[in-house]
Amino acid sequence: MDANFELTREYIDQIKESIQLQDEAKAVSLMEELHSADIADIYDELNIEEAKFLYLLLESEKAADVLVELEEDDRERFLKALPSEVIAKQFITEMDSDDAADVIGEMSDEQKEEVLSHIDDLEQAGDIVDLLNYDEDSAGGLMAKEYVSVQENWDVEHCINEIRQQAEEVEEIYFVYVVDDDSKLKGIISLKELLLNSSKSKIANFTDTDIISVKTDEEAEEVGNIMDKYDLVAIPVVDSIGRLVGRITIDDVVDVIREEAEKDYQLISGITSDVESSDKVIQLTRARLPWLIIGLAGGIVGASVIGAFEGEINIYPKLAFFIPLIAAMGGNVGIQSSSIIVQGLANNTLGLESTGRKLLKELSVGLMNGIICAALIFGYNFFFDDSIALTTTVSISLFIVIVFASFFGTFIPLILERVKIDPALATGPFITTMNDILGLLLYLMIGKIIFTHYAGII
Amino acid sequence: MDANFELTREYIDQIKESIQLQDEAKAVSLMEELHSADIADIYDELNIEEAKFLYLLLESEKAADVLVELEEDDRERFLKALPSEVIAKQFITEMDSDDAADVIGEMSDEQKEEVLSHIDDLEQAGDIVDLLNYDEDSAGGLMAKEYVSVQENWDVEHCINEIRQQAEEVEEIYFVYVVDDDSKLKGIISLKELLLNSSKSKIANFTDTDIISVKTDEEAEEVGNIMDKYDLVAIPVVDSIGRLVGRITIDDVVDVIREEAEKDYQLISGITSDVESSDKVIQLTRARLPWLIIGLAGGIVGASVIGAFEGEINIYPKLAFFIPLIAAMGGNVGIQSSSIIVQGLANNTLGLESTGRKLLKELSVGLMNGIICAALIFGYNFFFDDSIALTTTVSISLFIVIVFASFFGTFIPLILERVKIDPALATGPFITTMNDILGLLLYLMIGKIIFTHYAGII
Helix, strand or coil: CCCCCCCCHHHHHHHHHHHHCCCHHHHHHHHHCCCHHHHHHHHCCCCHHHHHHHHCCCCHHHHHHHHHHCCHHHHHHHHHHCCHHHHHHHHHHHCCHHHHHHHHHCCCHHHHHHHHHCCCCHHHHHHHHHHHCCCCCEHHHHCECCCCEEECCCEHHHHHHHHHHHCCCCCCCCEEEEECCCCEEEEEEEHHHHHHCCCCCEHHHCCECCCCCEECCCEHHHHHHHHHHCCCCEEEEECCCCEEEEEEEHHHHHHHHHHHHHHHHHHHCCCCCCCCCCCCHHHHHHHHHHHHHHHHHHHHHHHHHHHHCHHHHHHCHHHHHHHHHHHHHHHHHHHHHHHHHHHHHHHCCCCCCCHHHHHHHHHHHHHHHHHHHHHHHHHHHHHHCCCHHHHHHHHHHHHHHHHHHHHHHHHHHHHHHHCCCCHHHHHCHHHHHHHHHHHHHHHHHHHHHHHHHHCCCC | CCCCCCCCHHHHHHHHHHHHCCCHHHHHHHHCCCCHHHHHHHHCCCCHHHHHHHHCCCCHHHHHHHHHHCCHHHHHHHHHHCCHHHHHHHHHHHCCHHHHHHHHHCCCHHHHHHHHHCCCCHHHHHHHHHHHCCCCCEHHHHCECCCCEEECCCEHHHHHHHHHHHCCCCCCCCEEEEECCCCEEEEEEEHHHHHHCCCCCEHHHCCECCCCCEECCCEHHHHHHHHHHCCCCEEEEECCCCEEEEEEEHHHHHHHHHHHHHHHHHHHCCCCCCCCCCCCHHHHHHHHHHHHHHHHHHHHHHHHHHHHCHHHHHHCHHHHHHHHHHHHHHHHHHHHHHHHHHHHHHHCCCCCCCHHHHHHHHHHHHHHHHHHHHHHHHHHHHHHCCCHHHHHHHHHHHHHHHHHHHHHHHHHHHHHHHCCCCHHHHHCHHHHHHHHHHHHHHHHHHHHHHHHHHCCCC
């Protein structure tokens, strides 16, 4: 396998040429050195017919790996194009149970049943059905059934024999799990210990009984936090009474961590679904339209708010000048506050402060930022603008808007979290637009009061 | 170790009480069961004197682990409070070379030299000095010197003896690296293979020679992409002529992936430095002020832009109503476009399209979104507003603003990437504010033209 393979336009052209000429030997030799993840990348650049031609040239094991590595929508098209029996007998049998469950989980109920009925190894079929029962965002949904477990009263030799028997099935082994007669998880042994202890020594002597494990219903995101915090490459999964039922490896968790981060990032940038720049124009448009429409609706409400103060603006047109400033600052402050809370919730770094204290702290931050910004805009307007009424209006309302937005920005994600809604929604378009409008309303109301009552005096 | 330990207010109160009473026995028993990462969490809730009391009760190895797990600013305060000799002899000696280099790398030059001079193990000191030479955001900066390497002509028994010798030093072993006489990396053996092959068999028979490795100067983010893509738990690091110089484990890379994601998230949410909600008010304020000031400056420019069209607004005050809508939409579209590119660059998922094609595609997305949004606002204004001039102005300028912002949002991060500046800056305050202002300017210019020339007619 070529380690530092980089996908180039030339390579794709060569592959496409070999497909066009139906030159199987050349296509095979071009792909021979590649890792399945790289082959999956190639497929992104081909149409479905071209991809199918290449796919059927691969050995079963490689083909199964490539199928797992494909993007979800590519895989879906592929699976629709292949008969269930081929999927089951050639590809699913070659997969680890967690990958098999993921692939089958994406199918229609009908295809799912068909594929399952064609799996010859009943134990594997059983494992897959078990895994399909778990929520895909839970530890149960992430775990695989391929692990090596040994009994606590065994010796090293016995363990090694057990590993030898299971070695075919379990590709990567980093740890061996020790269980009692009831399958309850008792401890962990690293392969290093097995290698360094004599074959007759009892494993109980060097079993590590300080186990960090997760329950099947633990949230995937939390599994990621735990493995990250304790620097684990694999974690055992137990059921509600402590029986070992699976293990999760770090590579699956890295994907979870990435996806969670991307989801939050896309939400804050106003994109609704999982799109990439290489997706089609129609997908990209569809992913972006919802926020734009919410923003549009917000803009229309904003226009009505300003419309309600048309009289004031007619008399003091300069009031309109600072509308974008106030609206933008309200939105910005709200997003700043929310995003800190959202990140804290995601990483478990909020600390032990009570909600009351958090709000109080955020209020302090808002007050400080509010005072500084209000002072800056007051200073600017004082020197460069002649209307003290306008200067006062802008400064006071900016201050109030910053404090309000800080408060709401902190409050809303905390409330969402408490009622079990994804707090990251607080950074999304709806709340942001609301903050904009609220800022606008406050500004114009304060302006109306100041101009009506004090314009003559100040 | 209590696996599912959860830090509670009650626990902290107990710890604090034991510190106040100077009850060492109680404090030790409270911490006895805890993982070093949990002890580091406790320190977040204590003042420096309390933390020091606890810290000096820990055994050297645990204390070293805790030091590594501490947040950077907490660690800095700690290290300043301890004599260099204690740091070197009690803590650094217990650390892996990568952690030791990270800790020492944070010190002042003076303290750095002092600590290094107090390390008794000259090989360790040499390793640390070597590691300090690498950029901390490169593979060299991430790697550790603790790995087991064996010669290609050895047998299994010889390898196991080598592992036994190095086992004390290398805590976690997943792979053994095979090198030739010149230390060039030739292959990888998993511990599973060593365990399952007979002690006299030559390792060459089962060495995996398809190696994925990185060079010392590879960017940390790219190391993360490679390990994620190929599902690796450890990756060997080689120098420019292929000699094995270190290895990187996945736990360090998970931290890199997290930090990169957080950095981009904080940038898009307008926060400048690495803050958490548990930080002090002054830190939180300072992290948020820069964007607010840029936003403020943008608002002032925006006010001048509107001021330049004061005459038009005096005549047609309704022109002011849609100012927030146009400004917000420009900003939103720009961020949407940029964020897709920024994510694509970070994950290496941009695909093989040329820059020209990407811009063309983005232009198509902008055109589609622009047409839809312009049609919606035209429909709304047509039914609910009496001025066709205003309706036309808002629709046309919204369309143009969306197309422009799409284009700039794509173009700017690609340009930044090309000139080796972090493309994520395109999602930051400066570009966003510029987009707002540009939108405003276009709107008012179009408004001026339409109202001046056609107001009487349409």
